[in-house]
Amino acid sequence: MxxxxxxxxxxxxxLAATAQDLPTSPYLPLSMALDAASAALAACADEGHNASVxxxxxDGATKVLLKADNSGPHTAS
Numbered sequence: 001m002x003x004x005x006x007x008x009x010x011x012x013x014x015l016a017a018t019a020q021d022l023p024t025s026p027y028l029p030l031s032m033a034l035d036a037a038s039a040a041l042a043a044c045a046d047e048g049h050n051a052s053v054x055x056x057x058x059d060g061a062t063k064v065l066l067k068a069d070n071s072g073p074h075t076a077s
Contacts (some may be wrong), residue, residue: 018073027058044068052076 033055043049045068052075055064067076 028055028063032064033064037066041066041068050075 037055040053041051044053050068050071052065052067052071054062054066054076058065065076068071
């Protein structure tokens, strides 16, 4: 039982460190929305896709919309 407790504590330690980076307010800050959209657009570009990426707020309103240079108009509609 002691080994299981130690193992659980060791596995939970990295989660506690990353949880500190998360916002504590009930909304997504613009800086984090921009980072998320940029990372998603870069991942699409790495796979050869010209895409558009949208991040929405809690109420479904568009917070960030990034459109790749060569993406078609249908990707952002």
